Amino acid sequence: MTVKMADKTKDLELILSEPRKAMIHMAVPLFFSFLVATLQTYIDALWCSGLGPDPLSAISIVSPILRIITMFGLAFGVGASAAIARALGADDKPKADRIASQSVMVTLVAVFGVMPLMYAVGGPLIAISGGGYNIELSMEYMMPYIVCTLPIMMNGLFIGLIRSEGAARKSMAISVSASVLNMVLDPILIYVLDMGIVGASWATCISFIIPTIAAILLYVRKTMYVVISLAAFRFDKALLKEIAVIAVPYTAEMLLVSLMTVPEQGVVASCGGPEGLVIYTNAFYYVMLVTIPTQAFCAALLPVVSAQIGQKAPGKIRESISFSLKIVVGIGLVMSMFLFLAADILADIYTYAEEMKPLHDEMAMAIRIYSAVPAILGVMRVWTAVLQALRRAFLSSFLMFFREVVFLCAYIVASTISMTAIYWSVDLTNVIMCVIMAMIGMTVLKDSLGKMTKDPGL
Numbered sequence: 001m002t003v004k005m006a007d008k009t010k011d012l013e014l015i016l017s018e019p020r021k022a023m024i025h026m027a028v029p030l031f032f033s034f035l036v037a038t039l040q041t042y043i044d045a046l047w048c049s050g051l052g053p054d055p056l057s058a059i060s061i062v063s064p065i066l067r068i069i070t071m072f073g074l075a076f077g078v079g080a081s082a083a084i085a086r087a088l089g090a091d092d093k094p095k096a097d098r099i100a101s102q103s104v105m106v107t108l109v110a111v112f113g114v115m116p117l118m119y120a121v122g123g124p125l126i127a128i129s130g131g132g133y134n135i136e137l138s139m140e141y142m143m144p145y146i147v148c149t150l151p152i153m154m155n156g157l158f159i160g161l162i163r164s165e166g167a168a169r170k171s172m173a174i175s176v177s178a179s180v181l182n183m184v185l186d187p188i189l190i191y192v193l194d195m196g197i198v199g200a201s202w203a204t205c206i207s208f209i210i211p212t213i214a215a216i217l218l219y220v221r222k223t224m225y226v227v228i229s230l231a232a233f234r235f236d237k238a239l240l241k242e243i244a245v246i247a248v249p250y251t252a253e254m255l256l257v258s259l260m261t262v263p264e265q266g267v268v269a270s271c272g273g274p275e276g277l278v279i280y281t282n283a284f285y286y287v288m289l290v291t292i293p294t295q296a297f298c299a300a301l302l303p304v305v306s307a308q309i310g311q312k313a314p315g316k317i318r319e320s321i322s323f324s325l326k327i328v329v330g331i332g333l334v335m336s337m338f339l340f341l342a343a344d345i346l347a348d349i350y351t352y353a354e355e356m357k358p359l360h361d362e363m364a365m366a367i368r369i370y371s372a373v374p375a376i377l378g379v380m381r382v383w384t385a386v387l388q389a390l391r392r393a394f395l396s397s398f399l400m401f402f403r404e405v406v407f408l409c410a411y412i413v414a415s416t417i418s419m420t421a422i423y424w425s426v427d428l429t430n431v432i433m434c435v436i437m438a439m440i441g442m443t444v445l446k447d448s449l450g451k452m453t454k455d456p457g458l
Contacts, residue, residue, distance in 0.1 A: 376434045
């Protein structure tokens, strides 16, 4: 069936039109994508908890390796999304087509580097992570992920490509279908087919493979505005640079931030023991949960502002950022109030077991202390997206890594006082970094908008 050009360009016209409509058009589907993915994490844990302590331990140990593989695909997707949106905003579709083709080929090449690398370092990473006693089971669980490196990375890339032209609903359909498929396959492969821990990893892999094929078919059937053509393909250094200017620092940021959590958790555990680490981690998980709406708006901001930069529309850029800041602060304040008032009930969820009840009061206190964070975190995410759209991704990544360094230093000092001091240091560090990121973001934005009409290479 032939898709009319008007249908292909409908989403693109929306993100190039009125900023508020563009942001809502992108953010609402992204919210449902992130929400379902979060629910999937809960349900996965529920099904896998029935496997016993050793398999559950193997899953926890290998999960970071899966995140690394996924991260590479997401990085290429974020980089390509910004570059394509910018080209489409400048009404340069041929360039957008070439960037999309370049991103597919560079991801294919990267797969052949990531796959053997993960296989080579998988065993040592498992041992370092505390899985030395369980290395055989952990490797058994990890192998399907390594085998399926291609669809896992391609999934992140194609979600980014689809979002680049404003097709947030199609992106949502791909993401939600993957999560739902994983939730359905988990009990079937783990218990019905008696595959155990390997069934859990294959359920995840299949949930990447099928939606990725569906995403590729959108381009094969020419239902998308951007066209991917690999005929007579040649690498273009200039286009690769446009992708890499965001993808490379994004990758470095994710790796470094992930590594920094190890010493941070070590300091927390040295102060509060295993119980303190449980409270510190699980209480903050509620913050991450209630900031899903603001996360969606910030994810929407990157392609929208990138397209507006291509249009050279400083007024639209300012309005998109201003609108996003108002939304994330408003939602953040409502969620802060919810966390503060519902802290005891939320703590009950983690402390219903008899042996966990002694932790209830402190966990409720930690949730109340953390309740100041949602709006602050939303503002930081907005400026991160703005810096990425302005091709200042290295600066954005440096600031996020510096934030983790400040966290570690604050934890070290606070650990000499008490766990309560550590909880408060989370608030203090986020406030300090929010102010720093906002000041730097506003300075860079003012400078970039001032040059916009004069510098065609912006």
